[in-house]
Amino acid sequence: MNKQYILGIETSCDETAAAVIKNGTEIVSNVVASQIETHKRFGGVVPEIASRHHVEQITIVIEEAMKKAGLDFSQLTGVAVTAGPGLVGALLIGVEAAKSIAFAHSLPLIPVHHIAGHIYANRLITEMQFPLLSLVVSGGHTELIYMEEHGHFEVIGETRDDAAGEAYDKVARVLNCPYPGGPHIDRMASEGEATIDFPRAWLEEGSYDFSFSGLKSAVINTVHNAQQRGETIVPENLAASFQESVVEVLVEKTIRAAKEYGVKQILLAGGVAANNGLRTELQKAVENLEGIELVIPPLKLCTDNAAMIAAAGSVFYEKGIRADYTLNANPGLDLESFSIK
Amino acid sequence: MKILAIDTSTNVLGVGIVNHEKVIGEYITNIKRNHSTRVLPVIDFLLKDCGIDKSEIGKIVVANGPGSYTGLRIGVTIGKTLAWTLKVPIVGVSSLKLMAASGRYFPGLISPIMDARRGNVFTGLYKYEDQKLMLVEEDKHRSAEEWGYRLKEYNQPVLFVGDDSNIHKETFTNILLNNAQFAPSSLNTAKPGELGLLGKDLDGEEAHLFKPNYLRLTEAEAKWRDENREV
Ligand SMILES: Nc1ncnc2c1ncn2[C@@H]1O[C@H](COP(=O)(O)OP(=O)(O)OP(=O)(O)O)[C@@H](O)[C@H]1O
Ligand SMILES: [Mg+2]
Numbered sequence: 001m002n003k004q005y006i007l008g009i010e011t012s013c014d015e016t017a018a019a020v021i022k023n024g025t026e027i028v029s030n031v032v033a034s035q036i037e038t039h040k041r042f043g044g045v046v047p048e049i050a051s052r053h054h055v056e057q058i059t060i061v062i063e064e065a066m067k068k069a070g071l072d073f074s075q076l077t078g079v080a081v082t083a084g085p086g087l088v089g090a091l092l093i094g095v096e097a098a099k100s101i102a103f104a105h106s107l108p109l110i111p112v113h114h115i116a117g118h119i120y121a122n123r124l125i126t127e128m129q130f131p132l133l134s135l136v137v138s139g140g141h142t143e144l145i146y147m148e149e150h151g152h153f154e155v156i157g158e159t160r161d162d163a164a165g166e167a168y169d170k171v172a173r174v175l176n177c178p179y180p181g182g183p184h185i186d187r188m189a190s191e192g193e194a195t196i197d198f199p200r201a202w203l204e205e206g207s208y209d210f211s212f213s214g215l216k217s218a219v220i221n222t223v224h225n226a227q228q229r230g231e232t233i234v235p236e237n238l239a240a241s242f243q244e245s246v247v248e249v250l251v252e253k254t255i256r257a258a259k260e261y262g263v264k265q266i267l268l269a270g271g272v273a274a275n276n277g278l279r280t281e282l283q284k285a286v287e288n289l290e291g292i293e294l295v296i297p298p299l300k301l302c303t304d305n306a307a308m309i310a311a312a313g314s315v316f317y318e319k320g321i322r323a324d325y326t327l328n329a330n331p332g333l334d335l336e337s338f339s340i341k
Numbered sequence: 342m343k344i345l346a347i348d349t350s351t352n353v354l355g356v357g358i359v360n361h362e363k364v365i366g367e368y369i370t371n372i373k374r375n376h377s378t379r380v381l382p383v384i385d386f387l388l389k390d391c392g393i394d395k396s397e398i399g400k401i402v403v404a405n406g407p408g409s410y411t412g413l414r415i416g417v418t419i420g421k422t423l424a425w426t427l428k429v430p431i432v433g434v435s436s437l438k439l440m441a442a443s444g445r446y447f448p449g450l451i452s453p454i455m456d457a458r459r460g461n462v463f464t465g466l467y468k469y470e471d472q473k474l475m476l477v478e479e480d481k482h483r484s485a486e487e488w489g490y491r492l493k494e495y496n497q498p499v500l501f502v503g504d505d506s507n508i509h510k511e512t513f514t515n516i517l518l519n520n521a522q523f524a525p526s527s528l529n530t531a532k533p534g535e536l537g538l539l540g541k542d543l544d545g546e547e548a549h550l551f552k553p554n555y556l557r558l559t560e561a562e563a564k565w566r567d568e569n570r571e572v
Pocket of ligand 2: 114118138139270271303304
């Protein structure tokens with residue numbers, strides 16, 4: 001078989017990233033320029049600032065990825081780029097750069113859905129086995145996705161309000177943690193005890209959807225009430241209680257869906273996959289299930305990166321998915337419309 | 342040497358090809374439609390139509406601001422990526438200077454206008470001297486009214502260029518009276534061939550460092566600066 005090299009480009013939020021993946025599974029290079037430090041003083045990602053940074057970083061990051069890979073553009077099989085969802089102005093930079101490279105070197109252009117990318121980060125760890133279930137938990141998404149085969153995506157559950165990562169960040173703000181707050185809450189939770197009984201949003205019987213805004217409000221109210229009464233709450237315990245509620249619902253619904261759909265693998269994806277509580281509890285729960293493998297990518301592949309975009313792009317390339325130079329950034333790109341089957 | 346010129350700084354989408362001294366291809370639209378879906382297809386089309394292979398491009402000129410933030414980023418990203426990956430020099434030319442080039446035969450001053458909302462404009466002051474376009478006052482974000490009074494001091498005819506000058510026509514006419522003159526629509530759409538010529542003799546810039554001249558901080562940065570000023 002001829003070697004397949006896909007250049008991946010990702011600029012959907014606040015990381016400018018480029019990577020080269022060989023044969024869909026092997027990382028040849030993986031470069032990420034994060035803007036987190038720039039956005040910190042604003043307490044969150046400022047879209048216009050993110051776009052401005054991407055323009056300044058984009059060719060530098062792609063060049064580094066190509067240099068590290070030791071490849072020429074003529075050796076590439078194709079260029080894959082995140083077309084959405086994400087911040088439109090940020091996405092645009094990656095899309096325009098990818099189109100320009102594809103045009104300059106007459107390469108196939110492959111549009112990739114950001115969440116498909118997050119899922120395909122797992123293929124850089126171990127080969128996918130279908131059918132499978134992926135729990136995507138990130139700053140903007142909380143979804144359970146069923147895949148019957150490569151390129152097929154069925155969203156069987158999703159958040160009706162806040163994404164898990166968003167809830168972490170909002171709770172973190174109430175506890176005065178710096179942005180992004182998720183990792184801080186995670187650390188505090190490990191130092192505390194779940195002493196407060198926060199609600200679990202199970203929703204209707206049998207639903208695989210999620211909801212975290214009620215929980216978030218409950219946490220915020222608890223803090224405000226305590227402040228009004230002049231009581232002190234132990235932040236570590238609050239964090240632990242919040243995390244317990246989030247993790248319990250995520251794990252419970254994932255396991256239930258895995259059983260119902262008879263999957264061979266559960267893939268964890270997205271930035272919140274870094275969460276220790278979630279990793280531990282999911283591992284414990286899967287241990288009790290026979291014939292289901294749990295795959296959790298290393299941290300570097302959980303947060304936004306281009307290796308995952310190239311990995312997904314590799315599969316879409318094989319399936320014949322192509323974009324022409326009219327490709328646009330689509331901030332609301334739908335995963336299922338992107339599904340091959 | 343063939344030059345590819347790209348202007349996406351306003352509603353005008355312009356792509357031009359210059360061969361040595363000669364403008365050989367121009368594509369211009371002046372409509373409110375997404376630049377992102379159209380710029381590369383237009384470049385592709387125009388090159389093919391002119392019978393030029395992309396490997397023949399020897400230089401890229403981009404109108405690098407001021408203008409619509411998103412528009413600027415589209416042109417600049419395409420320009421810098423092409424320049425870097427095709428290993429050719431890139432140069433930036435002020436989008437306002439490009440607009441001012443329409444006033445080549447105007448005996449006076451030229452003020453290209455881009456509306457910046459709330460009574461503000463992006464503008465600079467230019468004039469032709471011996472067929473060469475010279476900068477008189479730098480491009481800046483200004484109050485239209487203050488700019489009108491500033492121009493009055495010159496006591497000379499001023500040609501306002503750009504569709505947006507119509508938005509401020511009353512302001513300028515009230516202040517400058519007969520000295521305020523307005524370009525016709527045919528001269529309001531910046532010519533990408535002119536852009537190629539304006540950039541022809543400029544030294545190439547480092548593609549990696551090439552970025553738009555927004556001429557304004559982002560709102561978030563401006564607010565942060567104001568809030569942290571006293572500290
Ligand atoms: N250890 C952790 N525990 C909980 N949350 C975490 C942890 N580490 C990171 N996060 C959260 O993960 C989120 C970032 O993840 P990611 O980078 O995948 O999101 P995103 O790319 O912004 O969103 P999307 O992929 O949906 O567009 C943030 O909300 C952050 O707080
Ligand atoms: Mg992400």
